[in-house]
Amino acid sequence: MSKKRDPETLSYRPCVGICLFNTEGRVFAGRRKMKEPAPYRWQLPQGGIDKGEKPLEAARRELFEETNVSSVRLLAEAPEWVSYDFPMDGGRRWSGKYRGQTQKWFAFLFEGDEAEIDVHNPGGDHHPEFDDWRWEELDAMPDLIVPFKRGAYEQMVAMFTPLAKGLADG
Structure with a gap:
């Protein structure tokens, strides 16, 4: 018989989130x-930090593994980590090992040709996580993500809105 772990005692899985901006x-x-209902299937690239890996290295790796993109320039690193809890009624992510995730967000400027973006055949022989993609307004993202991640996305949007406005203004 397995013991159910108290979520309050579990740690957060360290990961990165990536805002890939166009010009x-x-x-x-x-x-x-995944199985999330529309409109909650849209998200920004993200993923775990491997043991011994620095967050920026993880961000570049995850971006490549999910989008095939490597033609980027670092614009900013979020000054703080952003966390969210997994829903208690949802599946047991990572066998119940984590309470949620804590993310270090990075903003990159895409400097390649859009033909480089390939979510169906991403880099590093990584299994595709996305089946489509589009360019989206940053402030629209919290309404497109699964509800349990919404607060984290709102914090990220607040941090990176000045970048988005600066790029949009030229």
Whole structure:
């Protein structure tokens, strides 16, 4: 018989989130292949930090593994980590090992040709996480993400809105 762990005692899984901006100040939004209902299937690239890996290295790796994109320039690193809890009624993510995730967000400017973006055949022989993508307004993202991540996305939007406006204004 397995013991159910108290979520309050669990740690947060360290990961990164990536805002990939185009020159007009819009962000890459990928439509997840997962089961979330519309419109909550859209999200920004994100993923775990491997043991011994620095957050910026993880951000570049995750971006490549999810989008095939490597033609980027770092614009900013969020000054603080942003956390969210997994829903208690949802599936047991990572076998119940984590309470949620804590993310270090990075903003990159996409400097390549859009043909580089390939969510169906992403870099590093990584299994595709997205089945479609589009450029989206940054402030629209909290309404497109699954509700349990919404607060984290609102914090990220607040941090990176000046960048988006600066790019949009030229």
